[in-house]
Amino acid sequence: MAQITIDSVAKVFETARKRTVALDQTSLTIDHHETVCVVGPSGCGKTTMLNLIAGFLRPTAGTITLDGRTVGGPAADRAVVFQSDAVFPWLTVADNVGFGPRMQGMARAVRAERIARFLDLVGLSDFAKAYPKELSGGMRKRVDLARAYASGPDVLLLDEPFGALDLFTKESMWTALKRVADAEPKTIVFVTHDIEEALFLGDRVIVMTPRPARVHGIVDVPFGPDRDLDLRADPGFQALRMTIAHSLREVHDDAS
Numbered sequence: 001m002a003q004i005t006i007d008s009v010a011k012v013f014e015t016a017r018k019r020t021v022a023l024d025q026t027s028l029t030i031d032h033h034e035t036v037c038v039v040g041p042s043g044c045g046k047t048t049m050l051n052l053i054a055g056f057l058r059p060t061a062g063t064i065t066l067d068g069r070t071v072g073g074p075a076a077d078r079a080v081v082f083q084s085d086a087v088f089p090w091l092t093v094a095d096n097v098g099f100g101p102r103m104q105g106m107a108r109a110v111r112a113e114r115i116a117r118f119l120d121l122v123g124l125s126d127f128a129k130a131y132p133k134e135l136s137g138g139m140r141k142r143v144d145l146a147r148a149y150a151s152g153p154d155v156l157l158l159d160e161p162f163g164a165l166d167l168f169t170k171e172s173m174w175t176a177l178k179r180v181a182d183a184e185p186k187t188i189v190f191v192t193h194d195i196e197e198a199l200f201l202g203d204r205v206i207v208m209t210p211r212p213a214r215v216h217g218i219v220d221v222p223f224g225p226d227r228d229l230d231l232r233a234d235p236g237f238q239a240l241r242m243t244i245a246h247s248l249r250e251v252h253d254d255a256s
């Protein structure tokens with residue numbers, strides 16, 4: 001099981017010059033093996049929320065639990081993928097993917113099997129022996145994904161992972177992520193600015209308010225698991241895209 005509960009969470013950043021309330025009374029439950037995509041105005045607190053779930057930050061008030069256990073810090077049950085690559089340039093693709101399993105003390109044969117499985121799922125089997133500098137940005141992102149999955153987390157936290165990629169590379173990453181996620185279901189929290197990305201990948205799309213980020217609205221995505229890129233032409237998809245865009249405009253206008 002991997003259910004995340006964010007219960008009345010606040011996060012205040014205090015520096016000598018400034019006090020920023022990033023989250024206040026924020027509550028959300030993310031179900032086991034659900035993919036939730038989070039959209040919201042820039043600077044509202046989405047990354048902060050993700051960092052709290054990851055355990056990189058502690059809430060100022062409220063609690064975050066994973067299956068009823070309070071999140072007290074980072075742990076192997078949660079993997080994070082950021083917009084910037086986190087690959088080690090001095091390791092081959094295979095060794096990058098096998099890094100987490102090696103740290104966890106997995107036997108060599110089990111590790112090799114995991115590396116092969118996830119490289120295959122992200123479409124990088126032919127590049128196992130390559131070094132990151134020999135790869136395109138999209139391919140490095142695939143390594144990031146394979147690496148996150150190979151450690152065997154229950155929860156995957158993605159912070160605008162494809163934000164820096166061009167549209168076609170992004171589309172191929174959506175397909176790659178869906179393929180891995182279908183093969184090895186996880187509870188996924190995906191922060192993005194891209195409404196189509198959110199609708200294509202999410203079971204639900206959460207629209208946050210401007211800072212402090214709270215849940216403004218929740219859109220249930222009615223499309224089944226078999227989604228292909230042409231789904232975006234579907235009138236139902238476009239209608240939901242407009243609903244989310246309006247919702248974002250609403251919170252943006254309220255804030256200005």
Ligand SMILES: Nc1ncnc2c1ncn2[C@@H]1O[C@H](COP(=O)(O)OP(=O)(O)OP(=O)(O)O)[C@@H](O)[C@H]1O
Nearest residue numbers: 013014020022041042043044045046047048049211
């Ligand atoms: N470590 C920190 N110290 C002080 N303030 C911080 C810190 N981290 C984030 N903040 C502030 O908290 C607020 C929320 O930031 P956060 O990065 O969570 O927003 P976001 O919704 O992810 O933004 P974007 O969509 O632009 O990536 C911002 O005002 C930011 O300046």
